[in-house]
Amino acid sequence: MLEIRNLTKRFGGLTAVDDISFRVAKGHIHAVIGPNGAGKTTLINTISGLYRCDGGSVWLDGADITDIPTDQLVYRGIARTFQNLEICGGMSVLENVLLGFDRYMDKTLWPTLLRSGRLMDQERRFTERAMHLLELVGIEDLAHQKAHALSYGILKKLEIVRALATGPELLLLDEPVAGLNPQETDEVAELIRTLVADEVTVILIEHDMRMVMELSDWITVMHRGKKLAEGTPAEIRNDPRVIEAYLGGALK
Numbered sequence: 001m002l003e004i005r006n007l008t009k010r011f012g013g014l015t016a017v018d019d020i021s022f023r024v025a026k027g028h029i030h031a032v033i034g035p036n037g038a039g040k041t042t043l044i045n046t047i048s049g050l051y052r053c054d055g056g057s058v059w060l061d062g063a064d065i066t067d068i069p070t071d072q073l074v075y076r077g078i079a080r081t082f083q084n085l086e087i088c089g090g091m092s093v094l095e096n097v098l099l100g101f102d103r104y105m106d107k108t109l110w111p112t113l114l115r116s117g118r119l120m121d122q123e124r125r126f127t128e129r130a131m132h133l134l135e136l137v138g139i140e141d142l143a144h145q146k147a148h149a150l151s152y153g154i155l156k157k158l159e160i161v162r163a164l165a166t167g168p169e170l171l172l173l174d175e176p177v178a179g180l181n182p183q184e185t186d187e188v189a190e191l192i193r194t195l196v197a198d199e200v201t202v203i204l205i206e207h208d209m210r211m212v213m214e215l216s217d218w219i220t221v222m223h224r225g226k227k228l229a230e231g232t233p234a235e236i237r238n239d240p241r242v243i244e245a246y247l248g249g250a251l252k
């Protein structure tokens, strides 16, 4: 579904993503792991068009999407979450989710001005769908609370729900369970499983190795901007290079 070819991103003299190539199969949970500073977030930022790459290309279903800006990728079915949350604190939980439906909204002027029946129907439909998504992660009771008043764990879930509202075929998750307690972590893991059963493909960046090993179909390991290894969870867990560069520390 997604193919990364020789992707490179530099910040001044630092090559944060260094000639990375890999493929993500449709319907897979594909993890990208590696030590702090390995270049995982930069990779996601480059795939999702937030950064322009300095070399290489990104292909989605056979189409070159390398130069498509980030706000256009949503129309190609790509959504993401951010390692550092990007929630609008002054808005309610429900309003944050409704932002995700933006691509489906009728933006023509007349229905808006006239508050037409069609627009009201549309609002009702989106609100119902948003409430359903909030139910998936068990936070529907908080729909009308302002986001800034809520705990970190709730906001992490909200961030995923908002990405889901765009109706993605490919979801990029940057550390979705960082800072969550074990119960919340299990809930998010369960949600990811549900999504994949629903034919969403997931790229998962995560330091929680138990979750990565349980969920992933395939793992790409990054180290200092480069691809160190790739394989199934069993292969990666037993790869001496990965253990030395990362897992030795991550599993302690």
Ligand SMILES: Nc1ncnc2c1ncn2[C@@H]1O[C@H](COP(=O)(O)OP(=O)(O)OP(=O)(O)O)[C@@H](O)[C@H]1O
Residues within 6 Å of the ligand: 011, 014, 016, 034, 035, 036, 037, 038, 039, 040, 041, 042, 043, 083
């Ligand atoms: N906007 C930026 N400007 C300059 N350097 C950056 C920028 N973003 C990241 N870097 C550097 O690029 C390297 C890769 O960082 P990145 O955030 O991609 O790592 P990461 O694998 O996501 O790490 P972590 O697991 O800690 O989130 C680091 O050395 C970082 O300091």
Ligand SMILES: [Mg+2]
Residues within 6 Å of the ligand: 040, 041, 042, 083
């Ligand atoms: Mg990161």
